[in-house]
Amino acid sequence: MSSIRPLGRMLVSKAKNKTVEIDATKVSLGSFYTTQSTWLTPEIRKFLAKALKASNGLLLDPFAGDGHLLTAVSQDAELTKLVSETNGFDVQGSKWAINDSLLKIPNPSKAVIVTNPPYLANHSARRKGVSSLVAKYFENSTQTNLYKIALDNALAVSDYVVAIIPETFLLSSFPKDRLELAVVIQDELFCDTDAPALVACFGKDLLEEALVYTGQKLIGKLPEILDLRKSSSQTKTKILFNEPTGRIGLRAVDGSDGISPIEFMPAASFDYPAESVVVSSRLMTYLEVPGIEDNKIQELISEANLDLNSIRGASSDLVLAPFKGNDKSGKRRRRLDYRLARSILNRAADSVLSKRP
Ligand SMILES: C[S@@+](CC[C@H](N)C(=O)[O-])C[C@H]1O[C@@H](n2cnc3c(N)ncnc32)[C@H](O)[C@@H]1O
Incomplete structure (x- = not known):
């Protein structure tokens, strides 16, 4: 109003x-x-x-x-x-x-x-x-x-x-x-x-x-x-963000404590209540990558985190938007937008699917 x-x-x-x-x-x-x-x-x-x-x-x-x-x-x-x-x-x-x-x-x-x-x-x-x-x-x-x-x-x-x-x-x-x-x-x-x-x-x-x-x-x-933000992926899997039952958790912001950076993780290891996820969630969420078997999820997560950390390093974090000042160690906190998260997950899905027997 x-x-x-x-x-x-x-x-x-x-x-x-x-x-x-x-x-x-x-x-x-x-x-x-x-x-x-x-x-x-x-x-x-x-x-x-x-x-x-x-x-x-x-x-x-x-x-x-x-x-x-x-x-x-x-x-x-x-x-x-x-x-x-x-x-x-x-x-x-x-x-x-x-x-x-x-x-x-x-x-x-x-x-x-x-x-x-x-x-x-x-x-x-x-x-x-x-x-x-x-x-x-x-x-x-x-x-x-x-x-x-x-x-x-x-x-x-x-x-x-x-x-x-x-x-x-x-x-x-x-x-x-x-x-x-x-x-x-x-x-x-x-x-x-x-x-x-x-x-x-x-x-x-x-x-x-x-x-x-x-x-x-x-x-x-x-x-x-x-x-570094562009998707070079061949397969454009439709990734579902803000999906409370999704198999992947995403902390999309660096924590203020300096020890919990942006990270993809298995849903079971993510200490965030799934019921708090709403359509407009942008910081903590669960997501689903259809077409990836359960036994490949961990590999997908590892590939995505590797890719994320490599582009953070190559750009000195400038591919990510700043988020609310610095963490306890004095490093500027950053936020991963879902557009870039999607590119990263698509690349990881490509890599995992290409290794299928
Ligand atoms: C961010 S401060 C910068 C002041 C100075 N350049 C500095 O860095 O210390 C912005 C200044 O722009 C002035 N300002 C705001 N709107 C303006 C406008 N439409 N035209 C001219 N000056 C404006 C404000 O009064 C203020 O002094």
Whole structure:
């Protein structure tokens, strides 16, 4: 019943119609400031140096807030000599010229854009009771998150854009043909949210070959990482997810304890009540792979876990969406979506069936 919920009441339980008060202005403006400069890695510095040289040293943050990003770049020991002028916009405050950058970003001199735009998904805006504050942006766009609208606007007016955005961007369908470099930041960047972040660097040429780093470690080219998600299976078995009587249990999220990772397992060994599985379950479930004999289920499970762990290793986990911060050992928790789970199980079924006498 989001339509009659008062502004700033976030829905926490639909069944109990329970809501809590949130800061509607802060949420709708995405006012979470970058307080650390760990995002400015050597590769990002290199990209910014090239961008600044090609743009007369002009730098612009259209969602400038306190101006941390402009300061980090213009005071960086290596970049400072390349910056000739910094400018910012914001919809609030008196530090910058007021501009609604989710509608349009004025940038006639083609300054390099460095920014950390607001993040807010259309559906979260509804759940958080702040839809009315952001509806005008979604009405004029096909995008479903404010940060993607911000990216569209920035890419329309600048040859070079460096944006701190959610890590889930990598798995999204947003066009990545101008993406040159993407650096996943594992340290905490913001003072009041632990949203997993990515620094995305876009150039003016169409490349389709972005290099992806985690911190300073090169993981690979984005298309190769995304290919790990594709099914190479011959037999497309119809796998039934959220099937309480299924023979396979799936813990689809890494546990917060650091010792219970995402895993397929025999239903009998899965310590999760089958009656808790519903059609919308996404984290813990039972599933069925028809056509596999009972005595082959363990082999299928082992193959699937091997495959999962091999693609986790090859992509440094980037094929999986982040899930709720880090575990006790400090490792970012991840979630296996059913689409990828299906590809993995199909490959495992191929392998098991191919070994039949
Ligand atoms: C995530 S904060 C980033 C601030 C700063 N760049 C940083 O990283 O510390 C987003 C900023 O965008 C501003 N903002 C939100 N919606 C805006 C809009 N439509 N146009 C311009 N600025 C906006 C907010 O007021 C806030 O200061």
